[in-house]
Amino acid sequence: MAFVVTDNCIQCKYTDCVEVCPVDCFYEGDNFLVINPDECIDCGLCEPVCPAEAIYSEDELPADMEHFFDLNEKLSQKWPNLSERKDPLPDAAQWDGTPDKLKYLIEK
Template sequence: MAYVVTENCIKCKYTDCVDVCPVDCFHEGPNFLVIDPDECIDCTLCAAECPAEAILAEDDVPGDQQSFIALNAEMSKVWPIISERREPPPDADDWNGTPGKRNRLER
């Protein structure tokens, strides 16, 4: 079981999670992060660090977020690894908790 970045990360893209990942399994897209399920060691450290509470264990991903399991796997093969924390977008706090952001995902 891997951890999964879900919808609330879209346009927030806080990178606090990246700092604590011992295996560098995060990948960065234009406005979203994903976790490589083949590299994730299920250490749970990232979930606690996410200010947007967007990281969940695969078994805990709600039904309406299930597509993010495949999205993480797909985009982790395309997007570059991110291994150091960066400043979030200036409007990240405004987007945190906003529902229905799926259509704002940039690939």
């Protein structure tokens, strides 16, 4: 099992989760973080510290968010690893809780 970053991280990109991860399995895009499921040890430390409540255990993913597992896996293969906490995006608080943010994801 692994943990998965979902929709509400998009446009927020809080990195409190990165700071507590013992195996550095987070990867960073322009406006989203992902977890490499092959590196995640299922410790669960990241989930409770996410201010956006965007992280779920793979087996507790809401049905409408299941596609985020594959997205995390795919993007973690192309984005750089992030092992230190950074400031969230400047307008993170305004985006937090906005539904259906996948259309804003920058995948480059």
